[in-house]
Amino acid sequence: MAKNNRGKALYKQPSRARGTCPVCLATRTKLLETVKKSDGTQLQVCKRCSHAATTRIDAAVANSSTIAFRRKHKKAFHQLQTSLLQYRT
Ligand SMILES: [Zn+2]
DSSP states (O other), rough: OTTTSSSSGGEEEEGGGGOOTTTOOOOEEEEEEEEEEEEEEEEEEEEGGGTTOHHHTTTTOOSSSSSSOOGHHHHHHHHHHHHHHHHOO
């Protein structure tokens, strides 16, 4: 079996296939799985979130560029998420 998600192949992908998962907000994970939101937009998520519930995927933060938070602040971030989204738009 070819190892498509390991090694050199990742280096060709944008940002070396790494980033912040929009669903679980884990930083510098490999974003290799593609999931669809209910409105049709596609998201790159980590392998743990590839089978996440659709409610969690729909609640995901679309813009995962650089959010100033750390994993340990994840809970507080989730609580603030709705207000943050209003702030951004
Ligand atoms: Zn994830």
